[in-house]
Amino acid sequence: MKVHFISIGGSVMHQLAIALKKKGYQITGTDDEIFEPALSNLRESGILPENIGWNSELITPDLDAVILGMHARADNPELLKARELGLPIYSFPEYIYQESVQKKRIIVGGSHGKTTTTSMIMHVLKEQGMAFDYLVGAKLTGFEQSVQITYAPVIVCEGDEYPASVLEKRPKFHFLFPHVAILTGIAWDHINVFPTFDFYLEQFVIFIQKIEPGGILIYNDTDPVLVELIEKNKRSDIQYQAYGIPQHEIKNGSTTLEVNGIKGVLSVFGNHNLMNAMAAYYACLQLGISAEAFLQSIANFTGAAKRLELLAKSDVTNVYRDFAHAPSKVKATVEAVKKQFPERKLIAILELHTYSSLNVNFMNEYKGVLDGVDEAVVFYAKHALEIKKMPDLPADKVKEGFGNDALIVLNDKSELLNWLMKINRVNANILFMSSGNYDGLNINSLAEEIMPTSS
Structure with a gap:
């Protein structure tokens, strides 16, 4: 070839x-x-x-x-x-399909949790010694690349809803035709691509229609928007498997998951990750992996890069970085850290970096998402607005959108550093949330710098 x-x-x-x-x-x-x-x-x-x-x-x-x-x-x-x-000219996903026509295709879609759920499936399959190909949108421990194409009988793909190429404007996940499909939830984002919520929803309707006859749709039944969409577009030629927040226990900052009466300790935490794990379990079940084998394999899964990634730790403080930027992702990440460490103060620094998050007309979608935070900063660089050729975003509009007058809004990274150094960081978790880089800040080294040494 x-x-x-x-x-x-x-x-x-x-x-x-x-x-x-x-x-x-x-x-x-x-x-x-x-x-x-x-x-x-x-x-x-x-x-x-x-x-x-x-x-x-x-x-x-x-x-x-x-x-x-x-x-x-x-x-x-x-x-x-x-x-x-x-x-023959192909967009990326069209070509992935060409290479996987004879494979069993597991495709993970949804507005949030795609990368983590895909990563969990990959991790378990590798631990179980199964041959498989994959496509995932992050660097994973134990995997040399983010794409693998061989002669394996199975492929696991993160399938997103954004355009396939300059010629093919349809979403990538419309071209992958899953045998096993996962939908993690639906939350409107990227309004520059999907100007209305109804148009965004339609992309998921089409995805469901693309599932191969005899296939299965594994879906998050805690999401009322997704549940309604599935009920309105029910197919008789595929199976359905709902999942939600499973039985679990949190003790001393550690989470134990229970599946079919079998228990296993996880290295990740949060309700969103518990649900991601259940979606991954049901996908692995389609490949013959038992609950016991799944829990044994998932135990040492530490997450994909920038997904509640622990950057620094001491007896009194943890520093995390997360890719969260859309409202639903921010809310889930905040709730996860707060629930895992209820006795600790939560300090959050959210960067607005995408077209949607920097759009004043989208700001109301963030209402209440930082309410569980003890001290919160929203940061966005003027440079990001200039690159995207977007108008200025006034601080008062940000506070109004988030519904939080106590919110600190900063545009200068030196001001952000000064604020971080002045606040009390003892008995606290510090959470950086962004799909960007805080106007060039090295978050890895910063995590060590802001780590208090004692109580």
Whole structure:
């Protein structure tokens, strides 16, 4: 197989290119910019482009496939030539499906918890010694890459609802046709892509319709929006498996999960992670993995990168980082930390970084999400607004949206550092929540700096 990548430097695209090279395919690719870690990864794999920029001479009639990344524009010269030659052109998810036509496909969708649930399934399958391929949106301990394509009989994919490519505007998870589908919940986000909630909901209706006949939909029945959507779009040719918050016990900061009368201690915590674990269990059950085997395997799962990741710890303080940015994710993360450590003060620093979160018209969606926090800061960089060409976001509008007059709103990272150093951090958990980087702050080193040494 000869495969060419347009925009090979993308975070997931370059991982697929490397995976196909390992499978024995002949790979070429181009991009107009390639940054680390893609640059080093491609170089080590021997498929780093000789020159930066597009090269239509690489588009030849003998190519079996051209894979088009999100970064490429519609007038890309390589894309134009590929269309002129009538070559097969695929978006990333379309090509993943081509590679998995003969596999059993487990696809995890939903507005939140996709990465963690996918990671849990992958972790258990690996612990059980099963052969499988995968696609996940984060770095996982024990996995060299975020994409693997081999000749395994099973593939586990994180399936998101955002557009597949510049040519194919339909959501990625519409192209994966699951045998085992998971929906973790629905909460409106990314209003620049989905301007109305009804339009957003429709994408999940279509996903349900894409489940293979005889397949199964595993869904979160604590989400009334999702439950109503499923009831209105019921299919007679698939099975349904509901899940919610399972039986569990929290003692001395440790969570024990119970499944079918069997108990196991988890390394992660929070109601959202308990539900993620149940979704993962029901998926693994479809592959013949028992409750006992599942609990034994999931015990040492510590989470995906930036998902309630413990950055620093002492006897009196823990510092966590979480990818939470959408309202439902922020609320779930706050509740998880507060419930796990009820005796500790909770300090939260939420960065607004996405188009939705920086949009004044979306701010009311955050109402009440930080109410469980003892001291809260909302941070957003003026630079982020400028890059996204968005108008200024007044602090009073942020406080009004969150419904919290005591909220501290900051735009300058030095002010954020000063605030962090001044507050009492003893007997506290400090929670950084963002899909960005706080205007360039090194959160890993900062976590150590702000760690109090004694009570």
